[in-house]
Amino acid sequence: MQDWFSRRKFLLSSTTAVSAAWVTARWPAILAAARHAQHSSQLADPPKFEYFTREQAAEIDAVAARIIPTDGTPGAREAGVVFFIDRALQTFASNDRKLYAEGLSELQVTAREMFPSVGKFSAAAPEQQDEILRSLDKNPPSSLRPFRSRLPAQNFFETVRQHIILGFLIDPDSDLMGNRGGAGWHVIGRESDHMFQPPFGHYDKDYPGWQPAAGGAEKK
């Protein structure tokens, strides 16, 4: 990345040194690399909460850690999902603030009803937390929907579930600050680059090139 970035600067300052055709041919790759390099260098300061109180943040963080748990690989917690949601509620999801306020209360009420000995959701054991979340999950167990139909997110659980997954998998270059350090992409096996060359995967690496069907394709 850094290499490409320097090269772009070089190109911009000394266009006489290289042919226009060379630049044209390589420009997309140069541009892509430079843009993404610039973005990642902006991620310097550790984020702070601007919407949540520390107490609220701890509860959301605890929920996130059950939706995408930390195991041998990073989970929602390591990807800084709670910071993403904090920012979301001040930006694209500001309409969901009431839902969050009510949902956080309901979460605590449910936690205390189910497990009277725990004071709050974040203090419950992971297995207990899962039980509490299961009781709040109003959507039926996974069934396939028609492709591209949107799952309605009217209740707190579904909304926070979607926000957690978004915060885990969004492009780390996004200024919404989710997927910290590209943790989510690392987990799912998406390389962090934004430009790739074939072969892409296991099945196309030895592809001999397109040939007409053996024996020739009979005309319809």
Add this chain to the structure above:
Amino acid sequence: MITDQPKYKTSDEVDFVIVGSGAAGGVLAKELSTNGFRVVVLEQGPYLKNSDFVHDEVKVLQQDLLTNHPDLQPATFRKTPDEKAKQQRVVSYGRCVGGSSVHFTANYWRFHEIDFRERSKLGPIAGTGLADWPITYAELEPYFTKVEWEIGVSGLANSSPFDPPRSKPYAMPPLPVKSSGVLFERGARKLGYHPFPAPMAILSRPRAGRGACVNCGFCWGFGCEVAAKSSTLASVIPLAERTGRCEIRANCYVYRIETDAAGHVVGTLYFDQQRNTHLQKAKAVILAANGAETPRLLLLSANKQFPNGLANSSGLVGKYLMFNSNARVEALFEDPLNDYKGFAVSRTIHDFYELDPQKVGFYGGGALDARFDLTPYFFAMSGLPPETPRWGADFKSALRHNFTRTMAIHCTGTSLPLESNSFSLDPDLKDAWGLSALRMTYKDHADDLKLVNWLSARALEILDAAGAEKKWAHPVSEQQFAVHLLGTCRMGTDPRTSVINPDHRTHDVKNLFLCDGSSLVSSGRGQPTMTIQALAYRAADRITALAKRGDIAM
């Protein structure tokens, strides 16, 4: 590019106002300005630059960076004309300079000969408006070729035995094959089908000052940050601007076509970004606003002289709406495909393009393509097999295992034209500008649903033959949401049964033309943009000839 543009006054009577800068509008703007005419293009969305095309799934997909926004332009839906329509999201289309060509998948096969003359071949289908086009594939062939060479289409000529005849090879070799394409090819060939490299409106080689695709993996739904996707924004709009005669006026929302006492169009009324209203005068107006907004604009322009809407003496404006029926199957393979890299589609089959109704028991035909078009969040929400938990450790491990090992086969097919399927004005709901909202009435013909269920079963067989570890089909349901908006101002020679003539001129108003998805007479088998653009190139030739012989009043 923007600096090269002229700035016309609204009081200047320009030769043409074109409403919409998408697949058709962009081509018309380039052709007409190149032919010497003064053109103003009014686009309701913003003029975005390559650097605006981020890979942020919130901004682009959830906040509609590139598409119409349901809060600003709400719409309603009902299945049949006797129901009261309810508010819901019904259409998605590009709302920026370049229109839907900015964010589309870029599948670019041509409609086949049969699409233009199916009624003649099959006879009437009771209860439907299946009709022949007044033009043939042969008449459009030079314009298909022009699209391929002017905007930049990659592909391999004569690689499908079902392809219609062509006068020239593709402008560029096909894009590289993806693992999904290799597996699809393997499975399809085992079953005796004829997979071929998908023609795509994406550059496989540098061309015309634009670079080749860098395989970033954010293609469907996203704008191309390196201009390799052959949107009109990347391809022909810069050429229109370079003529010095074409002004692309962004953020202008047209709400009415104005006519005079003689029933001629005098210009278009629009809101600018500050919601001030203007009348842009023009000798002629071309609507290329898409299959939803073009009929809506005609209906919004009703007046004493045209009480049912402009150009609507047939009563057919907005009717015969078609979408392309579709279905989707997905599969998991043992080793990583890494299909998130690259564009969406690398292999297609047309073996089912023309099914025999006597054999299969329903009307229709379709195409299957191998693809992966799910960006990471979208994948987590809709790309996992049916029994997968929606959260927790098992959800995470499924994400982890499946993201690199999943592919899809997308099935697209015919939609029969039904008069009861339509866009009209909602009697109650208004948009953010106070204009009557779009109301969609739609119920799939039973054959359309039978067809896609049948195609879906074939797609599962192909995945089996390819060695899938697991495969599943998304359920087919009646459509209530669409992106292919077709047939709502159909072309024909009889003013009683069509809205525009073969020159794209409305039968009723001499200096009003329509050219976009609304012009189509039949739906084709999916992927209509290539054919819409061929129509736009042809329309530009026809309109230029009419104007030059003084037949439009200029």
